[in-house]
Amino acid sequence: MVTLLPLAGPGIEEVSFKMQAYRALKGSILAMDVYGQRGEIRIDDREVAQTLGISRTPVREALILLEHEGFVRAVPRRGIVVVRKTRREVVDMVVVWAALESMAARLALARASDEELDALLRRSGDPAPDAYPDIAMELGLGLIALSGCALIGSLTGNMAPHMRSIRRLELLSEEQAAKAAACQRRVLAALPPRDPDAAGTAILDHNLDLAQHIQKSRDFLGHDFLD
Numbered sequence: 001m002v003t004l005l006p007l008a009g010p011g012i013e014e015v016s017f018k019m020q021a022y023r024a025l026k027g028s029i030l031a032m033d034v035y036g037q038r039g040e041i042r043i044d045d046r047e048v049a050q051t052l053g054i055s056r057t058p059v060r061e062a063l064i065l066l067e068h069e070g071f072v073r074a075v076p077r078r079g080i081v082v083v084r085k086t087r088r089e090v091v092d093m094v095v096v097w098a099a100l101e102s103m104a105a106r107l108a109l110a111r112a113s114d115e116e117l118d119a120l121l122r123r124s125g126d127p128a129p130d131a132y133p134d135i136a137m138e139l140g141l142g143l144i145a146l147s148g149c150a151l152i153g154s155l156t157g158n159m160a161p162h163m164r165s166i167r168r169l170e171l172l173s174e175e176q177a178a179k180a181a182a183c184q185r186r187v188l189a190a191l192p193p194r195d196p197d198a199a200g201t202a203i204l205d206h207n208l209d210l211a212q213h214i215q216k217s218r219d220f221l222g223h224d225f226l227d
Contacts, residue, residue: 020052022065105147105190109190
């Protein structure tokens with residue numbers, strides 16, 4: 001079941017009930033570990049409506065928007081569930097992410113100011129091993145934001161919650177976790193000298209290796225929904 005995060009932000013009282021529900025649900029889905037648990041993650045529109053203090057109609061309208069964006073889907077006789085990809089879809093998504101994040105890194109190192117890169121470097125320092133996945137995602141999303149390419153941001157937006165969970169599952173493989181940490185160090189090292197080839201290649205190499213690992217390993221993700 002989805003646990004709603006607190007809804008906050010400027011002018012929230014001016015947002016329609018549908019958009020309040022949409023923002024609350026989407027924020028909660030983006031923050032959750034999509035692949036970190038077995039079984040379906042269901043959304044009860046009645047419970048969401050009660051939590052937000054609104055009727056079920058705007059919640060259902062919000063769920064339609066989220067279904068169009070690929071975050072949820074309606075399953076006959078089971079209701080609304082959060083979308084989780086098949087193994088083949090995960091592999092394809094990682095490959096696409098590799099291309100987009102790699103290009104974003106190249107653009108960011110060409111376009112971002114020194115102050116922006118310094119701030120990103122400070123936020124993405126040398127994390128503890130178990131903190132790597134979230135820091136790695138913040139580094140990638142930071143590069144995407146600094147790329148100045150709105151389309152890359154749009155294309156990666158719907159993939160982000162899936163990629164965040166996949167990054168966390170890399171910790172289940174000692175070898176894969178070590179490769180991931182090495183990739184992050186290479187990317188961070190490329191920021192001060194503004195070396196787009198080093199950053200882009202590190203991101204591309206690691207993600208393509210990750211895609212191969214997911215494809216061949218039966219126990220990497222270890223969930224029946226990836227069979």
